[in-house]
Amino acid sequence: KAGVTQTPRYLIKTRGQQVTLSCSPISGHRSVSWYQQTPGQGLQFLFEYFSETQRNKGNFPGRFSGRQFSNSRSEMNVSTLELGDSALYLCASSLGGQGTGANVLTFGAGSRLTVL
Amino acid sequence: DAKTTQPNSMESNEEEPVHLPCNHSTISGTDYIHWYRQLPSQGPEYVIHGLTSNVNNRMASLAIAEDRKSSTLILHRATLRDAAVYYCILLFMNRDDKIIFGKGTRLHILP
Numbered sequence: 001k002a003g004v005t006q007t008p009r010y011l012i013k014t015r016g017q018q019v020t021l022s023c024s025p026i027s028g029h030r031s032v033s034w035y036q037q038t039p040g041q042g043l044q045f046l047f048e049y050f051s052e053t054q055r056n057k058g059n060f061p062g063r064f065s066g067r068q069f070s071n072s073r074s075e076m077n078v079s080t081l082e083l084g085d086s087a088l089y090l091c092a093s094s095l096g097g098q099g100t101g102a103n104v105l106t107f108g109a110g111s112r113l114t115v116l
Numbered sequence: 117d118a119k120t121t122q123p124n125s126m127e128s129n130e131e132e133p134v135h136l137p138c139n140h141s142t143i144s145g146t147d148y149i150h151w152y153r154q155l156p157s158q159g160p161e162y163v164i165h166g167l168t169s170n171v172n173n174r175m176a177s178l179a180i181a182e183d184r185k186s187s188t189l190i191l192h193r194a195t196l197r198d199a200a201v202y203y204c205i206l207l208f209m210n211r212d213d214k215i216i217f218g219k220g221t222r223l224h225i226l227p
Contacts, residue, residue, distance in 0.1 A: 004159075033215060043160070043203070043217035058214055090159050101148035101207040102167070105215075107159035 002026065004093050006108035014116050018079040021111045025072050025093030031055075032074040033105070034066060037088040046089075049074055050096075078113075086115045120204045125222040128194050136189040136221055138204030143184050148207045151178065151189045153200040154220070160203060163189065199225045 005024040013019050025032050033048040045058040049068035066076040072093070078085055089112075092105040121139040128134040140149065148167050152160040164171055164178045166187075171178040177190040191198055203220040 035217070042219045045214045045216065048215070056214055092159075101146065102165070103207070104150070104162045104165065105152070105160075105207075107152075107161065109159050 004091060004106050004108035006089075006091055006111050008111055009109065010112050010114075012114045012116060013081050015081055015083060017081050018077060019081060019113060020075055020077045021089055021091075021113075023074045023076075023091035023093075023108060025074070025091075026106055029093035029095055029106070030072055031094045031096060031103070032068055032072065033092050033094075034074070034076050035090045035092070036060070037090060037110070038086075043090070046076065081115045083115050086113060088112050119216055120206060120218050122202070122204055122218055122221045124219065125224065127224045127226060129226050130196060131193055134191040134194045134198070134223065136191075136202050136204075136223065137186065138188070139186045140204070140206055141185045143206060144208075145184075146208065149178065149180060149184075149187050150205050150207050151176070152203045152205065153198075154203070155197075155200045163202070165207070194223075194225050196225050196227060199223055 007022045031050045034046040035043050037043045047057045047066050048055045052068045063079045068074045088110045090110045092107045094103040094105050096103045148165050150165040151163040153163050154160040164173055164176050166178045166180055179188045201220040201222050203217050205217055
């Protein structure tokens with residue numbers, strides 16, 4: 001079956017712009033979580049969506065937002081981009097969300113954002 | 117938030133077993149222990165997970181301490197393709213919480 005698909009894979013933006021990243025989960029998975037990965041901070045949790053509802057949010061400013069659609073596809077948006085937002089953005093899908101600890105996370109390949 | 121602690125890096129010779137440790141002293145009784153690895157230029161991939169008992173699959177084995185405050189990922193015969201960053205994380209039952217990845221352990225395999 002198809003894996004987790006993230007688009008676009010690479011993008012370059014300038015400071016002050018906004019960006020939208022997309023994540024299509026594995027069919028049947030209802031949870032999508034998002035992460036930011038940088039060399040200095042490692043993998044950091046952004047937020048998780050389950051059945052179109054945000055279940056939890058990491059310690060990121062309000063410029064980072066997301067949503068989930070009825071088909072479980074998810075988008076994240078970063079407004080007013082800063083240089084420090086340059087990172088690999090990863091999403092992961094799972095069957096039941098992080099409230100069900102046995103469910104395995106399946107990650108996409110990520111979207112690499114460069115902010116100039 | 118529950119956290120895990122792992123060594124920054126480890127080295128092993130090819131075709132030898134590798135034991136990757138993880139401490140999770142604040143684990144609660146319903147937390148599952150998961151291991152993922154990230155190869156260069158890829159997203160993390162699932163390796164193994166468990167709750168209380170030791171687990172085996174085709175990729176690795178997971179040994180969980182009796183008090184569950186630590187665990188060890190065992191690669192029985194390391195190959196060069198096992199060179200990656202290995203993350204030990206806790207996923208929760210019955211509790212909404214953030215998923216916390218540490219910095220992981222960068223595993224170097226020597227030919």
